[in-house]
Amino acid sequence: MTDTTTHPRAGADRVIIFDTTLRDGEQCPGATMTFEEKMAVADLLDTMGVDVIEAGYPAASNGDFEAVAEIARRTKRAVVAGLARTASGDIDRAGEAVRFAKRGRIHTFVSTSPVHMKYKLQKTPEQVLEMSVAAVTRARGFVDDVEWSAEDGTRTEIDFLCRCVEAVIKAGATTVNIPDTVGYTTPDEYRALFRTVRERVPNSDKAVFSVHCHNDLGMAVANSLAGVEGGARQIECTINGIGERAGNAALEEIVMAMRVRGDVYPYDSGIESAMLTRASKVVASATSFPVQYNKAIVGRNAFAHESGIHQDGMLKHTQTYEIMTPASVGVAKTSLVLGKHSGRAAFRSRLEEMGHKVSDNQLQDMFVRFKELADRKKTVYDEDIEALVDENVAHLHDRIRLDSLTVIAGTRGPQRATLRLDIDGRKVTEEADGNGPIDAVFNAIKALVPHEAVLELYQVHAVTEGTDAQADVSVRLAADGRAVTARGADPDTLVASAKAYLGALNKLQAGTARMHAQHAAE
Numbered sequence: 001m002t003d004t005t006t007h008p009r010a011g012a013d014r015v016i017i018f019d020t021t022l023r024d025g026e027q028c029p030g031a032t033m034t035f036e037e038k039m040a041v042a043d044l045l046d047t048m049g050v051d052v053i054e055a056g057y058p059a060a061s062n063g064d065f066e067a068v069a070e071i072a073r074r075t076k077r078a079v080v081a082g083l084a085r086t087a088s089g090d091i092d093r094a095g096e097a098v099r100f101a102k103r104g105r106i107h108t109f110v111s112t113s114p115v116h117m118k119y120k121l122q123k124t125p126e127q128v129l130e131m132s133v134a135a136v137t138r139a140r141g142f143v144d145d146v147e148w149s150a151e152d153g154t155r156t157e158i159d160f161l162c163r164c165v166e167a168v169i170k171a172g173a174t175t176v177n178i179p180d181t182v183g184y185t186t187p188d189e190y191r192a193l194f195r196t197v198r199e200r201v202p203n204s205d206k207a208v209f210s211v212h213c214h215n216d217l218g219m220a221v222a223n224s225l226a227g228v229e230g231g232a233r234q235i236e237c238t239i240n241g242i243g244e245r246a247g248n249a250a251l252e253e254i255v256m257a258m259r260v261r262g263d264v265y266p267y268d269s270g271i272e273s274a275m276l277t278r279a280s281k282v283v284a285s286a287t288s289f290p291v292q293y294n295k296a297i298v299g300r301n302a303f304a305h306e307s308g309i310h311q312d313g314m315l316k317h318t319q320t321y322e323i324m325t326p327a328s329v330g331v332a333k334t335s336l337v338l339g340k341h342s343g344r345a346a347f348r349s350r351l352e353e354m355g356h357k358v359s360d361n362q363l364q365d366m367f368v369r370f371k372e373l374a375d376r377k378k379t380v381y382d383e384d385i386e387a388l389v390d391e392n393v394a395h396l397h398d399r400i401r402l403d404s405l406t407v408i409a410g411t412r413g414p415q416r417a418t419l420r421l422d423i424d425g426r427k428v429t430e431e432a433d434g435n436g437p438i439d440a441v442f443n444a445i446k447a448l449v450p451h452e453a454v455l456e457l458y459q460v461h462a463v464t465e466g467t468d469a470q471a472d473v474s475v476r477l478a479a480d481g482r483a484v485t486a487r488g489a490d491p492d493t494l495v496a497s498a499k500a501y502l503g504a505l506n507k508l509q510a511g512t513a514r515m516h517a518q519h520a521a522e
C-alpha cells in the first residue's frame with residue numbers, strides 16, 4: 001500500500017507553520033523549560049521543517065532574551081520570532097534578540113476587543129490604533145519581517161478590526177494574525193471572519209493572514225483549519241497543544257489533518273511528519289507535561305488496539321481501524337494490546353509472533369485461562385503469555401488439577417486452606433490448617449492426594465513488575481530416589497504455589513505409572 005500520509009501532495013497550497021511551543025506553550029503553568037531544553041526543542045523544530053519558531057518573549061526576562069538570541073544564532077532554516085507588546089522597550093528587546101537570526105521576525109501584539117481595551121489596557125480604540133501603527137513602524141526599523149496580532153481578535157468589533165488591519169499593513173506589517181485568544185470562536189465564524197477582513201481591507205493582499213487558536217472549547221484545531229479555508233495561510237500552533245489554559249492548536253493534529261484529509265484541506269505544511277512523535281516526546285520531557293494516552297496522533301494509544309473485534313479487523317487489513325500509518329508519524333508499529341477485551345484472533349497472532357504454534361484445542365484452553373488472567377490483571381505481558389504456554393504444555397496430561405482454593409491468612413493463626421481438586425474428573429474437597437498459608441495449602445493437597453514425597457525446593461519469582469504481577473512458583477518434590485520440578489504461575493502466590501505443587505505431584509505419579517507399565521511389560 002502506498003503511504004499517502006507521509007508526503008505532501010503536488011499542487012497543494014502551502015501553509016506556513018508558526019510554532020509557538022517555546023512562547024505560548026511555555027506560558028502555561030508548570031511548563032517552564034531550561035535554556036538547554038529550549039535549545040533542544042528549537043533544533044528539533046528547525047529540523048522537522050517548522051517555518052517560524054516563536055522562540056520566546058525577549059522583554060520578559062534576561063533568561064528569555066538569551067534563549068531567543070541563542071535560538072536566533074543557531075537556527076538554520078526557520079524564521080526566528082520574538083514577541084513584544086506595542087511598548088517601545090519590548091520592541092527594542094525583541095529587535096536586539098532576533099537580529100542574530102538569518103531570518104528574524106518581530107511579533108508585536110495589542111488587544112483590540114472592547115473588553116480588553118477598556119478594562120485591561122484602559123485605552124480608547126483610537127489610542128490602540130496609534131499604538132499598533134507606532135509599534136509596527138518601530139519594529140520595521142529592526143527587521144523586514146513584522147507580524148502584528150489583534151489580541152482577542154475574535155471578540156473585536158469588525159469595523160475597528162478592519163481599520164487596524166489596513167493601518168498596520170500600511171505601516172509595514174507583513175503578517176496579520178487574528179487570534180482567538182480565549183478559545184471562543186467556532187469554525188464557521190472564524191472562516192467567515194477571515195473572508196470578511198480580506199474582502200473589506202483594500203491592501204489585504206500585501207500581508208499573510210494568520211490563525212492562532214486556543215482550545216478552551218476544544219475547537220482550536222477545527223477553528224485553525226476553518227481560518228485557513230477563509231484565506232489565512234499561517235497557522236500558529238504548539239507541539240502537544242500545550243499553551244495558556246486549555247492550550248493552543250496542536251501542531252501534530254493540524255499537520256496530519258491536512259495530510260490525511262487532503263481532499264477536504266488541500267494544503268501542505270512542509271513538516272516532516274515522521275518526526276512528530278519524537279517532537280512530542282522531547283516537548284513532554286522538557287516541560288514534564290505528560291501526553292494524555294488518547295491524545296490524537298502522538299498519544300500512546302493512538303495506534304494501539306485492545307478490543308477483539310478491532311484487533312481481528314486490523315489483522316485482516318490495517319485500514320479497517322487506522323486512517324494513517326504509524327510510520328507516517330514516526331511510530332514503529334501498531335500495537336495489538338492483549339487485555340480482557342481481546343479475542344482469539346489477536347491471542348493466536350501474539351502466540352505465533354512469540355514462536356508458539358498451537359492446536360485449536362490448546363488455543364481454546366489457553367484462551368480461557370488468558371481471559372481469566374486478563375480479568376484480574378491490568379496488562380497481560382508477553383511474559384504472562386509465556387507462563388500460560390509453559391503451564392499448558394507442562395500440564396496437558398495432568399490427572400490432578402486445581403479446581404478452587406480459598407485461604408484464610410493473617411496475624412491470628414492458624415492459617416486455613418479450603419481446596420477443591422479435580423482428580424480424573426472427580427471433584428474432591430478438603431480443609432487443612434498449616435503453619436502459614438503455603439503450609440496449609442500443601443497440607444490440604446497431601447490430605448487429598450496422600451504421598452510420601454519430600455518438598456526439596458520452594459521458590460517464588462515475579463513474572464513481571466508491579467503489584468499485580470503474576471507469581472512464578474517453582475517446586476521440587478523427591479520420592480523413591482527421583483526428584484521432579486514443576487512451575488505454576490498466577491497473580492495469587494498461593495494459587496501459583498498450589499499449581500506448582502500439583503504439577504510436581506502429577507509428574508511424579510506419571511513417572512511411577514510409566515515405571516509400573518515398564519515392569520509389567522518386562
Ligand SMILES: CC(=O)SCCNC(=O)CCNC(=O)[C@H](O)C(C)(C)COP(=O)(O)OP(=O)(O)OC[C@H]1O[C@@H](n2cnc3c(N)ncnc32)[C@H](O)[C@@H]1OP(=O)(O)O
Binds near residue numbers: 057086111
Ligand atoms: C495573549 C498572550 O499570550 S499575550 C503574551 C503573554 N505573555 C506574557 O505576559 C509573558 C511575559 N510577560 C512578562 O514578563 C511581563 O508581563 C512583562 C515584562 C511583559 C510586563 O511586566 P510588567 O511591566 O510588570 O507589567 P504587568 O505584566 O504587570 O502588566 C502588563 C502591562 O502591560 C500592558 N499591556 C498589555 N498588553 C499590552 C500591549 N500589547 N501593548 C502595550 N501594553 C500592553 C497592560 O495594560 C499593563 O499595563 P499597566 O501596568 O500600565 O496596567
Ligand SMILES: CC(C)C(=O)C(=O)O
Binds near residue numbers: 150181
Ligand atoms: C500574542 C497573541 C498572538 C496570543 O498569544 C493570543 O492572542 O493568544
